[in-house]
Amino acid sequence: MLNTAFLTSQEQALFEALPDTLREGWKVEPETVTHKDSEKQKKLRFMLFSAYAPHLRVLIHSLESASTDKEMQKILMTADLKELSDTALAEIFFTMGPNSLSLFIVAMLEQVKDDEELERIVSLSVIRHSLLRSFSASNVL
Amino acid sequence: MSLDSFPTDTAVEGPALPETGGLFVLRPEVMRHLPVNVYEGDLEEALEQYVSADGREEIFKSLVQDKEAVASITELYPNFDLDQFSSDLNSLGELLDKEKEHYHDVVELLKTRQRFFEETVPGSYSFSEEDLASRSSRGAEGIDEQLRDIADQTSESDQEKKNMFSRSWDSIRGFPRNHPIVTTLLAIAGAAWGISKIWGMLATVVPVPNMAPAVGGVINELGGAAAEGAMLPAQGLGGVVPPVGGGPGL
Numbered sequence: 001m002l003n004t005a006f007l008t009s010q011e012q013a014l015f016e017a018l019p020d021t022l023r024e025g026w027k028v029e030p031e032t033v034t035h036k037d038s039e040k041q042k043k044l045r046f047m048l049f050s051a052y053a054p055h056l057r058v059l060i061h062s063l064e065s066a067s068t069d070k071e072m073q074k075i076l077m078t079a080d081l082k083e084l085s086d087t088a089l090a091e092i093f094f095t096m097g098p099n100s101l102s103l104f105i106v107a108m109l110e111q112v113k114d115d116e117e118l119e120r121i122v123s124l125s126v127i128r129h130s131l132l133r134s135f136s137a138s139n140v141l
Numbered sequence: 142m143s144l145d146s147f148p149t150d151t152a153v154e155g156p157a158l159p160e161t162g163g164l165f166v167l168r169p170e171v172m173r174h175l176p177v178n179v180y181e182g183d184l185e186e187a188l189e190q191y192v193s194a195d196g197r198e199e200i201f202k203s204l205v206q207d208k209e210a211v212a213s214i215t216e217l218y219p220n221f222d223l224d225q226f227s228s229d230l231n232s233l234g235e236l237l238d239k240e241k242e243h244y245h246d247v248v249e250l251l252k253t254r255q256r257f258f259e260e261t262v263p264g265s266y267s268f269s270e271e272d273l274a275s276r277s278s279r280g281a282e283g284i285d286e287q288l289r290d291i292a293d294q295t296s297e298s299d300q301e302k303k304n305m306f307s308r309s310w311d312s313i314r315g316f317p318r319n320h321p322i323v324t325t326l327l328a329i330a331g332a333a334w335g336i337s338k339i340w341g342m343l344a345t346v347v348p349v350p351n352m353a354p355a356v357g358g359v360i361n362e363l364g365g366a367a368a369e370g371a372m373l374p375a376q377g378l379g380g381v382v383p384p385v386g387g388g389p390g391l
Binding site for chain 2: 002037039040041042043044045046047048049050051052056059060063064069072073075076077078079080081082084086087089090091092093094095096097099100103104106107108110111116119120122123124126127130131133134135137138
């Protein structure tokens with residue numbers, strides 16, 4: 001089981017405000033890596049997006065073939081990540097970038113209720129940590 | 142298209158490949174079938190070849206002659222068209238040539254992408270020797286099998302790290318299907334693919350009010366990139382992004 005989150009100071013404050021019973025068993029490492037995402041970098045990531053992974057392709061094609069807005073909304077609302085491979089998830093998270101991911105981590109910390117949700121937050125923080133390290137090792141874009 | 146008619150003029154205009162956003166040629170699954178792959182070996186050297194009109198012509202000729210490669214790409218993208226592909230190649234060359242800065246940026250981002258994938262999905266860059274069509278026919282099971290083989294060969298510390306990311310992906314796969322992050326992730330994938338309507342409806346399909354600011358933040362954070370990077374029409378984004386002109390959006 002994952003038990004160490006990489007959190008920014010703002011996120012650490014939110015974590016510390018959680019009930020003791022919920023925080024029990026979880027560890028926090030400070031997220032010290034920062035990265036300023038440029039418009040150019042974000043744009044290039046969208047250009048590089050690849051839908052090779054079979055289930056990701058199926059999902060995208062179903063969105064693409066939706067004939068009405070309602071149909072597309074239904075697909076968005078009922079889509080499941082269960083079938084997506086690690087590669088497919090990595091592809092989307094890379095396109096998303098660390099800053100957007102941070103928005104979700106904060107929002108989720110503000111309303112987390114149980115260990116299962118906390119584990120998902122920890123997972124997102126682990127992925128963001130890797131994104132930040134990868135991005136910060138780049139020369140300026 | 143005959144080889145003689147390869148358009149060497151770098152100022153190519155025209156639509157992107159219809160089913161895809163971004164520069165088709167840069168997609169790793171396409172690039173793998175080209176004789177010069179920017180994802181392998183010396184990236185700068187590889188991109189120099191794409192900057193050169195002669196270099197691009199060589200790459201194009203090589204692809205045309207490689208029937209298996211064309212068949213593999215066509216299997217993935219049924220409307221794959223060599224004319225459009227040559228335009229796409231020239232668009233890449235034009236952009237790289239126009240401003241050296243772009244060339245540097247593409248190299249840097251490809252390196253970044255590689256670092257992230259190598260860490261979070263060990264083995265994801267080890268597929269290059271296997272024929273893509275073959276993998277495709279084996280589907281997800283084939284890929285999982287290969288990932289397991291690669292995992293068996295990794296060291297203990299690598300294995301520990303791999304397990305951490307593997308558990309992270311498993312946990313993320315456990316998000317409930319109507320969770321705002323699931324909706325948003327799929328919308329990002331759709332927008333990157335070039336589905337213009339998707340940002341416009343994202344804000345209206347988020348069922349958890351408390352998460353709406355996060356979703357709105359993502360729309361603002363990525364809306365411009367989605368419009369330009371995936372060459373989307375601005376009207377599809379519900380006014381979130383400014384209008385963009387035609388042509389490739391690097």
